Amino acid sequence: MGKIQLTRVRKSFGEVDVIPGIDLTIEDGEFVVFVGPSGCGKSTLLRLIAGLEDTTSGSIEIDGRDATNLPPARRGLAMVFQSYALYPHMTVRKNIAFPLKMAGMDKAEQDARVERAAKVLNLTNYLDRRPGQLSGGQRQRVAIGRAIVREPAAFLFDEPLSNLDAALRVGMRQEISELHQSLKTTMIYVTHDQVEAMTMADKIVVLNAGRIEQVGAPLELYNHPKNLFVAGFIGSPRMNFIEGAEAAKHDAHTIGIRPEHIAVGEGPWEGVVGLSEHLGSDSFLKVAVEGIGPLTVRAPGEVHARHGDRIRLAPAGKIHRFDKNGLAL
């Protein structure tokens, strides 16, 4: 029960149009990730859905009901903030029970729900501690616990993992994905990290300067980016773009080739290795190719190329073609 429909949603702060107009449908039970560079309006869009900001024009429907002017509490959504926004003076138990208490639920039911949420999130032993006594990952789980006890129509996550260290982030990513599998509730997740987007999403919404650049499944965006922006944003390291004569050979203004789609060894391109990063499983090489410019190459395993070496490269995968306006051909 969490279909969300945005129709020509516009948001401006004074003169500045942060979001010039967005149409988007989020199906019930979907895991949707808003991704984009900082300042692209993804957090603002999430806050518009949450009701923490007023929409300048357009409408937001939740469950087929117009929610454009509803206060946040009556939209039936729960949000997990970047800073977790736990209440520091309350114990974990009281934090999780707070939305239930505000809803006037009776004490026994509150306790039962808190216990259940704590069990799911492995917080049972921490219920009587205060947020200040918890680690980052535990705080994150309390914030999620506070969201799930309300049994909302949809969860909103605002960059929830950005304050965690790398190892914990991978773990929490899996936990959130598993939570989505078991709850089957709509989740909207904002991040600037495209790895999070690729691994968790059913559907990714790529935003740039307040506009939707492309909506689609992760691999669809990876394989068929609609334009230069999406092509450059999805995939790590980012796609190489080549203009000029080499592009003209493929009948395009610009061609794009992903670093993992370039083979080292024999081939038509020759260049000098600049930076080389050896990760063990992969090697990243920056190669200054004559007549083309710098290319990033991702070669599997160990490649024995050092700074200053001359190597030959060949395209070995899909070449993306774009026209003058940056749209895919």
Place this chain on the structure above:
Amino acid sequence: MSTQSSRLAARMMVAPSVVLLLIWMIVPLAMTLYYSFRFYRLLSPDRTGWTGFTNYVWFFDSPDFWLALFNTLALVGGVLVITVVLGILIALLIDQPVKGQGALRILVIAPFFVMPPVAASIWENLFMHPQNGLFSAIARGFGAQPILFLEQYPMWSVIGIVSWEWLPFATLILLTALQSLSSEQLEAAEMDGAGPFARFRHIILPHLTRAITVVILIQTIFLLGIFGEIFTTTQGGPGSASTTLPYMIFKQAIAAKDIGRAAAGGIIAVILANIVAYFLMRGLGRNLDA
């Protein structure tokens, strides 16, 4: 950082100031204690000698003393309640984004810079005066008899004047505390279904407890010694209706020229301050821990 030699060095460095502070505190206290057991009247300087507890007994036997004690506590309590409650409300108000916020805040803080006797004179002559005062003009405007503030409600008037002076201090401290509250917490509470009053009760007020504690502790220290406002307005009267402990000590020392009694009153005031401090720290001290 804390090797044995560095600790020793630290103690050596701190020692002079500690010793100085100790002398600074002990000498006046010891002298007051000494005089409080002496017969020492400036009007009959030739008659001196030890009198035991006579000076103290005089205070406890005086009906004015108990009234002064009550007045002192009423002044402290009354001003604390008014400044904390109004301080929170004003802080909430001026925390809202408005045009000319900077100027507004300076205006709110301004009364704190007015010296106590000046403030008291302003209130006495411009607001509470039965003929020229603003309040009497308003009362007459409604066809009512002007209220004789300093005669009929002397203690309330003093509490009002002192509250006006201390309100900016409370507001300032509470405002800064309010500004340190993360907006995400308020938004989270809003998402959780908390209305404005619930947000105030469950999020804002708990966040302010430490600031409120600081306001109460600091103000108590200063309010126990309030003197200038009473001296300028009611002179402790009518009768002894607005006499506080400091004012009573002043009357013994300056009006009656009895140094022994004044010193005994001073010691009683010190004991009272310590009792108040003890209960305050017991009741509020834990708010100051992280």
